Amino acid sequence: xxxxxxxxxxxxxxxxxxxxxxxxxxxxxxxxxxxxxxxxxxxxxxxxxxxxxxxxxxxxxxxxxxxxxxxxxxxxxxxxxxxxxxxxxxxxxxxxxxxxxxxxxxxxxxxxxxxxxxxxxxxxxxxxxxxxxxxxxxxxxxxxxxxxxxxxxxxxxxxxxxxxxxxxxxxxxx
Numbered sequence: 001x002x003x004x005x006x007x008x009x010x011x012x013x014x015x016x017x018x019x020x021x022x023x024x025x026x027x028x029x030x031x032x033x034x035x036x037x038x039x040x041x042x043x044x045x046x047x048x049x050x051x052x053x054x055x056x057x058x059x060x061x062x063x064x065x066x067x068x069x070x071x072x073x074x075x076x077x078x079x080x081x082x083x084x085x086x087x088x089x090x091x092x093x094x095x096x097x098x099x100x101x102x103x104x105x106x107x108x109x110x111x112x113x114x115x116x117x118x119x120x121x122x123x124x125x126x127x128x129x130x131x132x133x134x135x136x137x138x139x140x141x142x143x144x145x146x147x148x149x150x151x152x153x154x155x156x157x158x159x160x161x162x163x164x165x166x167x168x169x170x171x172x173x174x
Contacts, residue, residue, distance in 0.1 A: 013111050013120040017046050034058055036065075036112070041072050043112025045082065049105035049127065050097075053089060057106060060085040073116045079123045079131050082110060087129035103127075109134075109141060 017032040032054065033046045045061075047054040061082045071077040086106060094104045104127050111122040122134040124141060134141050 013113075013122060017048075038072070040115035041075075041078075041112065043075060043078060043110060043114075046109045048107045050102065053093070053104070053106040056089055056093075057082070057085055057108075060089070073114055075110070075112060075114050075117065075121045076123065076133070078114075079110050079125060082108065083125055083129040083131055086125065086127065090127070090129065 032048065033044055035044045036042070045058065047057070064081050064085065065071070065078065068081060071081055086108075089106075090104050097104050106127050108125040109122065110125060110131075111120060113120040122141065123131050124134055125131045
């Protein structure tokens with residue numbers, strides 16, 4: 001039931017995610033987002049999909065990011081580092097997940113601003129490790145179960161609060 005939502009408003013970029021984790025009969029609360037503020041950069045990563053993949057992806061990414069200081073001037077370079085960890089994890093864990101009848105399912109929204117950007121940027125990363133940049137013409141982006149995220153969006157913001165995009169005209173989002 002995971003959902004993550006990114007919204008563009010006049011003040012900038014906001015990301016939210018639910019905190020409910022369900023596994024069989026077990027239900028708990030845990031963060032599905034991580035923030036990375038630093039000198040000359042600030043970005044977030046929101047994940048949906050298998051929780052075990054998120055819990056492995058973030059420490060692996062953080063270890064590489066800590067060593068690769070040259071990657072901090074452009075957000076797409078950060079996204080490339082994260083995507084490389086996703087592809088590595090697919091090689092390491094993909095077969096075991098398929099053998100257990102689970103799909104390699106991790107999606108991410110990575111958004112923020114780096115020192116070399118005049119505006120914030122947003123990227124969507126797929127389980128295959130490929131990514132796309134989400135442009136300013138898309139007011140919001142939902143990953144995971146959009147049936148949960150879209151009603152929260154519609155209750156939280158009015159259409160006049162969106163900066164640009166489809167939500168202003170048809171209310172259906174991306």
